[in-house]
Amino acid sequence: MIEKIPAKKMVITGDYAAAYGALLCDVDVVAAYPITPQTLIVEEFSNFVNDGITDAEFIMVESEHSAMSACIAAQAAGARTFTATASQGLALMHEMLFIASALRLPIVMPVVNRTVAAPIGIWCEHNDSMPQRDTGWIQMSCEDNQEVLDMVIMAYKIGEHKDVLLPVMPCLDAFILSHTVEPVNAPSSDEVADFIGKYEPHAVLDPDNPMAIGTFTPPEYIQELRYQTHVAMENAKNVIKKVTKEFASKFGREYHGLIEEYRCDDAEVILITVGTVTGTAREVVDDLRQKGKKVGLIKLRFYRPFPAEEIRKIAENVKAIGVYDRAISYGSGGPLFIETRHALYGLDLPVLNFLAGLGGRDVMTKDVEKMYEILLKAKEEKPAKEIYWIGTRGVSI
Amino acid sequence: MNIKDLPEESLFTPGHTACAGCPAPAIVRNMMKIFGKNSIVYTPANCLLVFSGTYPHLAWKVPYLHEAFENTAACISGVARAYRRKGRKVLAIGIAGDGGTYDIGIQALSGAAERNEDVIYVCYDNEAYMNTGIQRSGATPYGASTTTTPAGKKIAGKLEHKKDMAEIMRAHEVPYVATLSISHPKDFLEKVKKAKEIEGFRYLHVLSPCPTGWRFDPAKSIEIARKAVDSGMWTLYEAEYGEITNIYKPRKRIPVEEYIKGQGRFRHFTPQMIAELQKWVDRKWERLYGEKP
Numbered sequence: 124m125i126e127k128i129p130a131k132k133m134v135i136t137g138d139y140a141a142a143y144g145a146l147l148c149d150v151d152v153v154a155a156y157p158i159t160p161q162t163l164i165v166e167e168f169s170n171f172v173n174d175g176i177t178d179a180e181f182i183m184v185e186s187e188h189s190a191m192s193a194c195i196a197a198q199a200a201g202a203r204t205f206t207a208t209a210s211q212g213l214a215l216m217h218e219m220l221f222i223a224s225a226l227r228l229p230i231v232m233p234v235v236n237r238t239v240a241a242p243i244g245i246w247c248e249h250n251d252s253m254p255q256r257d258t259g260w261i262q263m264s265c266e267d268n269q270e271v272l273d274m275v276i277m278a279y280k281i282g283e284h285k286d287v288l289l290p291v292m293p294c295l296d297a298f299i300l301s302h303t304v305e306p307v308n309a310p311s312s313d314e315v316a317d318f319i320g321k322y323e324p325h326a327v328l329d330p331d332n333p334m335a336i337g338t339f340t341p342p343e344y345i346q347e348l349r350y351q352t353h354v355a356m357e358n359a360k361n362v363i364k365k366v367t368k369e370f371a372s373k374f375g376r377e378y379h380g381l382i383e384e385y386r387c388d389d390a391e392v393i394l395i396t397v398g399t400v401t402g403t404a405r406e407v408v409d410d411l412r413q414k415g416k417k418v419g420l421i422k423l424r425f426y427r428p429f430p431a432e433e434i435r436k437i438a439e440n441v442k443a444i445g446v447y448d449r450a451i452s453y454g455s456g457g458p459l460f461i462e463t464r465h466a467l468y469g470l471d472l473p474v475l476n477f478l479a480g481l482g483g484r485d486v487m488t489k490d491v492e493k494m495y496e497i498l499l500k501a502k503e504e505k506p507a508k509e510i511y512w513i514g515t516r517g518v519s520i
Numbered sequence: 521m522n523i524k525d526l527p528e529e530s531l532f533t534p535g536h537t538a539c540a541g542c543p544a545p546a547i548v549r550n551m552m553k554i555f556g557k558n559s560i561v562y563t564p565a566n567c568l569l570v571f572s573g574t575y576p577h578l579a580w581k582v583p584y585l586h587e588a589f590e591n592t593a594a595c596i597s598g599v600a601r602a603y604r605r606k607g608r609k610v611l612a613i614g615i616a617g618d619g620g621t622y623d624i625g626i627q628a629l630s631g632a633a634e635r636n637e638d639v640i641y642v643c644y645d646n647e648a649y650m651n652t653g654i655q656r657s658g659a660t661p662y663g664a665s666t667t668t669t670p671a672g673k674k675i676a677g678k679l680e681h682k683k684d685m686a687e688i689m690r691a692h693e694v695p696y697v698a699t700l701s702i703s704h705p706k707d708f709l710e711k712v713k714k715a716k717e718i719e720g721f722r723y724l725h726v727l728s729p730c731p732t733g734w735r736f737d738p739a740k741s742i743e744i745a746r747k748a749v750d751s752g753m754w755t756l757y758e759a760e761y762g763e764i765t766n767i768y769k770p771r772k773r774i775p776v777e778e779y780i781k782g783q784g785r786f787r788h789f790t791p792q793m794i795a796e797l798q799k800w801v802d803r804k805w806e807r808l809y810g811e812k813p
Contacts, residue, residue, distance in 0.1 A: 149665075151602065151605045151606075152601050152602055152605060154596065154597075154598060154601075156592075175716050178599035178605075179605070180602070180604055180605045182597055182598070182601055182635070182637075183635070184594060184597070184628075184631055185627060185628065185630065185631030185634075186628070186631070188590065188591060188594070188625060188628075189593075189594035189628045190594075190628075190629060192587055192591035192594035192598065192628070193594045193595065193597050193598035193601070194586065195587055195595070195596060195598065196562065196585060196587065196594070196595040196596070196598030196599045196602070197598035197601055197602035198602075199585055199598075199599075199600075200560065200598065200599045200602035200603060201602060201606070202601075202602035202605060202606075204598075219587065219588065219591075222587050222588060249528070260641065274569065275551055328560045328583035328584075328585055328599060329583060330557055330558045330559060330582060330583060330610055333580070333581060333582050333583045333584070334583060334584075335573060335575065335578050335580060335583070335584040335585070335586075336583075336584070336585050336586075337585055337586045337587055338569070338573040338574070338575050338578065338584060338585075338586050339569050339570055339573050339574045339575060339586070340574075340575040341574065341575070344575060344576075516705055
């Protein structure tokens with residue numbers, strides 16, 4: 124950081140919030156490649172560099188694959204790194220994602236959720252980040268631009284925690300957040316530095332203390348590394364709760380750890396949402412509550428680690444659960460649905476899946492109302508099916 | 521600069537598992553003696569990684585990183601930038617094979633060269649994917665038999681000529697490009713030393729005759745490397761910012777027929793195939809020396 128940055132209120136896009144978060148965290152190395160709708164993030168960061176606001180090293184690489192490769196190497200050399208991507212870029216990076224997590228390098232990479240071809244599209248869908256489930260990255264979704272900024276900051280604190288040491292992927296919905304301005308409260312660089320602390324890497328490529336990182340390893344050693352990475356992801360659950368609590372006491376914004384419950388206390392049916400649809404669903408819940416319907420909402424913040432226990436605890440007291448997905452695992456169901464049903468194994472209640480907004484189609488209040496309508500019916504009589512394609516031409520509900 | 525001027529201490533130790541007669545350990549050991557301790561080395565997937573970097577028996581006394589196959593130049597860019605940010609000077613060195621350079625790694629390599637990253641990229645070229653069992657690469661010469669270009673009844677070996685990688689790198693107009701051969705140790709060491717002292721992107725390309733893949737007597741690696749230079753199959757030169765500043769011309773040029781003799785990968789060669797390979801060498805000669813051979 125060249126100069127201290129005061130706290131301020133800004134009206135900014137989600138992409139700006141992501142770039143500004145990296146600036147406040149005083150990242151050392153950024154390696155990135157442009158792709159719609161992430162491009163604004165690298166453009167904004169370029170401005171910070173060229174205007175002399177940060178002296179971070181900025182590598183404008185020739186592909187996303189190289190972006191992640193360079194971040195991994197820089198992080199292994201002791202730097203705090205940042206990159207961002209979307210869609211095809213994330214798919215191209217896929218190989219390297221495994222390497223970042225297995226080397227236990229807490230890189231932070233916002234992903235602007237965009238549909239993956241074919242056919243090519245640039246609008247919001249979660250079928251880019253969700254297939255990265257098993258790469259060992261902490262994955263979370265944001266509801267608004269304030270959460271984008273706050274999550275980039277929290278991502279460093281969570282990922283760099285000694286019990287975690289995993290890379291973190293805050294996700295934001297294409298255009299709905301990435302290109303839409305909202306008022307955002309940004310803390311000062313001093314407050315952020317105080318909150319996240321100094322990055323103290325556990326292993327560094329250093330000529331004064333030579334070590335090998337990521338080298339050819341026989342079966343005698345790999346299984347234990349897999350176990351340790353699994354434990355780290357489990358540990359992340361408590362660290363996330365702790366960090367969101369600390370964040371709330373320092374900055375006054377409460378994110379409730381892995382999930383946020385909304386009017387769940389006496390709810391009979393609950394819808395689990397992810398990303399920006401949550402805002403739409405809150406409105407529908409308020410409306411239905413006014414009409415006397417006992418409905419609630421769980422905003423799923425983290426996909427990995429998955430808050431199985433938290434969801435199960437709530438599900439024990441309700442009569443039907445619905446899961447909203449903006450991605451599909453062909454022949455099975457939405458990724459969050461599959462995960463939720465697994466978490467609720469053995470409980471006797473209908474678990475339904477609502478697919479909507481694929482390819483970036485708008486999800487309106489009427490679509491969410493339809494989901495609750497199906498759920499309210501399901502608590503009375505056993506539903507005929509589990510998966511509902513909302514607003515899909517040629518498919519009847 | 522001579523072998524006797526090199527420091528005693530080796531940063532690349534014995535005890536690795538390279539094949540008998542493989543020149544790669546000699547290439548790396550001597551380079552590292554010049555590059556010195558203040559280095560960080562990256563290798564992608566290749567023979568070198570397997571024979572010198574298998575945990576926990578490593579031959580490396582400097583920090584050593586592996587990530588993947590196609591990204592050597594991106595990885596050393598990351599290392600170099602992390603250290604620049606720390607305000608400390610280190611040598612970020614990548615050592616890739618021909619597959620990792622000519623084929624799968626060329627995109628990252630071209631990108632890092634264009635950005636003029638402050639790194640040293642070494643290609644040790646054994647003219648095929650030796651680590652995976654001798655498959656053809658963009659570096660494999662015309663007619664050579666590999667496991668994916670076998671000398672079959674209908675098609676005899678590789679149909680295409682070797683790609684001129686050093687020239688591609690020269691076209692990037694980087695501070696330094698040099699081609700090296702283990703048969704010319706004085707020239708080899710001087711180029712490595714020069715590379716160390718220059719700032720910006722440096723590309724060193726060494727021919728590494730592979731007894732296993734080329735099928736020759738492991739005692740003859742150096743001899744074959746010399747014949748490659750003398751026949752013009754391999755040309756030793758240096759280029760700075762795109763201009764050739766120094767080029768070695770063999771005193772007595774030998775025909776390619778003499779080079780391919782004793783290499784099993786060329787055993788099926790007909791007179792027509794020899795003529796085709798000779799024609800390629802002649803064209804290259806004319807291009808590099810500006811005169812007919």
